[in-house]
Amino acid sequence: MRRASLLSPLLAAAAAVVVAVVSAEPASTLSGPSRPVTVPLGDRGHAVDLPDTDPRVQRRVKGWAPEQIAVALSAEPTSAWVSWITGDFQMGGAVKPLDPSTVGSVVRYGRAADSLLQEAAGESLVYSQLYPFEGLQNYTSGIIHHVRLQGLEPGTKYYYQCGDPAIPDAMSDVHAFQTMPAVGPKSYPGKIAVVGDLGLTYNTTSTVEHMVRNQPDLVLLLGDVCYANLYLTNGTGADCYSCTFAKSTPIHETYQPRWDYWGRYMEPVTSTIPMMVVEGNHEIEEQIHNKTFASYSSRFAFPSEESGSLSPFYYSFDVGGIHFIMLASYADYKKSGEQYRWLEKDLAKVDRSVTPWVIAGWHAPWYTTYKAHYREAECMRVEMEELLYSYGVDKMATSHADEAGHCPDPASTPDPFMGGFCASNLTSGPAAGSFCWDRQPEYSAYRESSFGHGILEVKNETHALWRWHRNQDLYNTVGDEVHIVREPHKCLIDSTRLAY
Numbered sequence: 459m460r461r462a463s464l465l466s467p468l469l470a471a472a473a474a475v476v477v478a479v480v481s482a483e484p485a486s487t488l489s490g491p492s493r494p495v496t497v498p499l500g501d502r503g504h505a506v507d508l509p510d511t512d513p514r515v516q517r518r519v520k521g522w523a524p525e526q527i528a529v530a531l532s533a534e535p536t537s538a539w540v541s542w543i544t545g546d547f548q549m550g551g552a553v554k555p556l557d558p559s560t561v562g563s564v565v566r567y568g569r570a571a572d573s574l575l576q577e578a579a580g581e582s583l584v585y586s587q588l589y590p591f592e593g594l595q596n597y598t599s600g601i602i603h604h605v606r607l608q609g610l611e612p613g614t615k616y617y618y619q620c621g622d623p624a625i626p627d628a629m630s631d632v633h634a635f636q637t638m639p640a641v642g643p644k645s646y647p648g649k650i651a652v653v654g655d656l657g658l659t660y661n662t663t664s665t666v667e668h669m670v671r672n673q674p675d676l677v678l679l680l681g682d683v684c685y686a687n688l689y690l691t692n693g694t695g696a697d698c699y700s701c702t703f704a705k706s707t708p709i710h711e712t713y714q715p716r717w718d719y720w721g722r723y724m725e726p727v728t729s730t731i732p733m734m735v736v737e738g739n740h741e742i743e744e745q746i747h748n749k750t751f752a753s754y755s756s757r758f759a760f761p762s763e764e765s766g767s768l769s770p771f772y773y774s775f776d777v778g779g780i781h782f783i784m785l786a787s788y789a790d791y792k793k794s795g796e797q798y799r800w801l802e803k804d805l806a807k808v809d810r811s812v813t814p815w816v817i818a819g820w821h822a823p824w825y826t827t828y829k830a831h832y833r834e835a836e837c838m839r840v841e842m843e844e845l846l847y848s849y850g851v852d853k854m855a856t857s858h859a860d861e862a863g864h865c866p867d868p869a870s871t872p873d874p875f876m877g878g879f880c881a882s883n884l885t886s887g888p889a890a891g892s893f894c895w896d897r898q899p900e901y902s903a904y905r906e907s908s909f910g911h912g913i914l915e916v917k918n919e920t921h922a923l924w925r926w927h928r929n930q931d932l933y934n935t936v937g938d939e940v941h942i943v944r945e946p947h948k949c950l951i952d953s954t955r956l957a958y
């Protein structure tokens with residue numbers, strides 16, 4: 459089975475108490491540990507993609523009018539990114555990239571819809587996905603624009619139009635978004651939605667509709683965006699690319715228009731609710747010259763420069779009293795590598811008296827017991843776990859549990875991008891059901907395989923509420939919830955790092 463509309467088993471770990479415990483009553487990380495719970499697998503049905511004939515994925519603008527408009531956060535609430543695309547993509551044997559300099563990148567904005575007196579300009583680019591093999595088609599994108607707004611008031615609604623005011627009918631409608639609360643220990647956003655493995659299926663539409671009805675202020679998308687790599691360049695899709703196409707194609711193709719379909723479908727959400735994305739394995743998308751991540755790196759804006767990482771794959775940002783860190787499962791994570799060095803510096807800079815909470819997110823889970831991708835990220839865990847603990851990171855969120863899998867041979871190397879296995883499998887016994895292994899380990903408090911979305915509400919310096927909303931329930935029904943309580947004074951680490 460492929461693509462959930464969202465991460466399934468997501469594990470929340472508090473630094474003070476590692477295991478999040480769930481019971482029939484609303485639980486807290488202070489009340490454990492209790493017996494781990496596994497909810498029997500239900501039939502999640504078959505994931506069916508939205509077809510290219512669905513009006514929600516079709517191009518709705520003409521000429522150079524903007525589409526696929528999206529807002530992302532910068533490193534601080536006083537700044538934000540607005541991104542969009544002008545012009546249409548091309549598919550074919552011979553594609554001619556558009557010239558990004560022909561369409562300007564301007565955002566006009568202000569605090570009232572009829573008074574957009576501030577203006578910011580930005581940059582534009584195109585990317586191509588090239589497969590110079592007989593019978594395959596190439597892709598080149600529309601012009602992708604990224605503009606950073608600065609000097610914003612935190613916690614304030616801003617109206618904006620984007621486009622090129624010098625070209626007739628090339629400015630968007632007026633949209634609006636809310637900046638994040640000011641950085642400080644007493645200020646927190648209302649709801650933060652956490653999704654992953656989103657895709658563009660009818661499960662996706664269910665997840666997104668549920669999520670929007672819960673009115674999040676911010677969306678974290680933890681990788682695996684549109685699954686364009688489950689398609690051939692002729693637009694033929696498959697549930698399982700490696701089963702269906704692997705032997706008949708010279709390279710793992712993708713069908714890049716799926717990205718545009720996804721951007722169009724998501725625009726009503728992304729143009730009004732800031733969304734922060736980090737890469738998953740489905741964004742690797744290898745093309746000629748071993749080039750990877752072209753679409754991911756080009757389409758989204760990241761606060762990479764603002765947070766000192768200079769990489770689209772990992773970055774950080776502050777929202778009220780929370781310091782978010784997005785990490786890369788698919789870039790070098792070794793202690794000797796750039797990501798690790800950046801992470802060390804970033805963590806060292808965090809002042810817990812200003813942002814008491816440090817929350818990290820990435821794609822490939824370290825602690826999952828789900829069969830799919832079981833222990834794939836072990837190398838990353840071995841390299842980085844100690845560092846995150848040493849700085850008392852309060853919570854982590856991951857994704858990547860979207861496909862059927864098998865409990866692996868510890869000596870195998872299922873995914874070269876993940877570096878193989880870094881430790882032998884210490885859990886013994888036969889695999890059963892969809893989990894590895896029969897016996898649920900102590901670090902796993904609750905496991906359930908449903909599509910849905912998570913909502914995190916940080917209440918104050920010490921208390922947060924994590925809720926899991928399943929697609930099969932009403933949007934406001936809680937499938938699972940746990941209070942996450944910070945106890946920094948109990949952590950056996952340098953107290954100066956945790957003072958608040």
Ligand SMILES: [Fe+2]
Pocket residue numbers: 681682738739740821857858859860
């Ligand atoms: Fe994944």
